[in-house]
Amino acid sequence: MIHLSNQTPLGTGRHRQCYTHPENAQRCIKIIYNADESGLKEIKRELRYYAHLARYLKDWSGIPQYYGTVETDLGTGYVYDIITDFDGKPSVTLKEFADQCRYEQDVAMLREALKTLRRYLHDNHIVTMTLKPQNILCRRISESEVVPVVCDNIGESTLIPLASWSVWLCRRKQARLWARFMQQPALVAALGMSEGSQKGSPSMTLTSHKV
Numbered sequence: 001m002i003h004l005s006n007q008t009p010l011g012t013g014r015h016r017q018c019y020t021h022p023e024n025a026q027r028c029i030k031i032i033y034n035a036d037e038s039g040l041k042e043i044k045r046e047l048r049y050y051a052h053l054a055r056y057l058k059d060w061s062g063i064p065q066y067y068g069t070v071e072t073d074l075g076t077g078y079v080y081d082i083i084t085d086f087d088g089k090p091s092v093t094l095k096e097f098a099d100q101c102r103y104e105q106d107v108a109m110l111r112e113a114l115k116t117l118r119r120y121l122h123d124n125h126i127v128t129m130t131l132k133p134q135n136i137l138c139r140r141i142s143e144s145e146v147v148p149v150v151c152d153n154i155g156e157s158t159l160i161p162l163a164s165w166s167v168w169l170c171r172r173k174q175a176r177l178w179a180r181f182m183q184q185p186a187l188v189a190a191l192g193m194s195e196g197s198q199k200g201s202p203s204m205t206l207t208s209h210k211v
C-alpha cells in the first residue's frame with residue numbers, strides 16, 4: 001500500500017489529484033477524489049485511448065506514458081510519467097505559463113510552445129476530448145525551450161471513435177479542437193498583449209507549483 005494522504009498534491013483537476021510517486025521520482029500517481037461516477041468513466045475512456053496509442057505511438061514527448069495501477073491509501077492510483085522541468089521543479093500548466101507572460105520574449109516562447117504542440121498532435125494523429133491550457137504542462141527542457149505535454153482529456157468518445165479510424169476525420173477534429181483552444185481566455189490575453197511597449201524587457205522567471 002502506497003501512502004499519499006500525507007502529501008500535498010502536485011495538482012488538482014475536476015476529478016483527479018496528482019501526487020509524486022513516493023517510491024519513484026520519475027512517476028506520478030493520480031487518484032480519483034470525488035465520489036461521482038464520472039471520474040472513473042473518464043479514466044476508463046482515457047485508458048482505452050492509451051491502449052490505442054500504445055499500438056503505434058513512438059514519440060511520447062507530448063504525452064505522459066501510463067504504467068498501470070497501484071493501491072494507495074486514497075484508493076486506486078493510476079501511474080504516469082511525472083512532468084518536471086530540467087531543474088527538477090514541477091512544470092507549470094500552460095494556463096499558468098500564459099498568465100505569467102509579461103514581455104515580448106515570454107510571448108515568443110508561448111508561440112513556439114503552441115507551434116510545437118500543434119505539430120506534435122498533428123504528426124502523431126492524437127486527438128483530445130477538449131484542449132484546455134490547464135491540462136497542458138509546459139515542460140522546460142532548458143532556460144529558453146518549452147515542450148508542451150498534454151496530461152488530461154486525451155482521446156475521444158468510445159461510442160464512435162471516428163478520429164482513431166480515419167486520418168482525415170482526425171485532421172478535421174484537430175482543426176476544430178485547435179480553433180476552440182486558441183479562443184481560451186488565457187491564450188487570447190497573453191497572445192493579444194501589445195507589442196512595442198514591452199519589447200526588449202527582461203524575460204519572466206516561471207514560478208513552479210509549490211510542492
Ligand SMILES: Nc1ncnc2c1ncn2[C@@H]1O[C@H](COP(=O)(O)OP(=O)(O)O)[C@@H](O)[C@H]1O
Nearest residue numbers: 011012013014015016018064081082083151152
Ligand atoms: N503527469 C503529470 N505530471 C505532473 N503533474 C501533472 C501530471 N498530470 C496532471 N498533473 C497536474 O495535476 C492536475 C490535475 O490532473 P488532471 O489529469 O488534469 O486531472 P482531471 O482529470 O481531474 O482534470 C493538472 O492540472 C496538473 O497540474
Ligand SMILES: [Mg+2]
Nearest residue numbers: 013014135152
Ligand atoms: Mg484536468
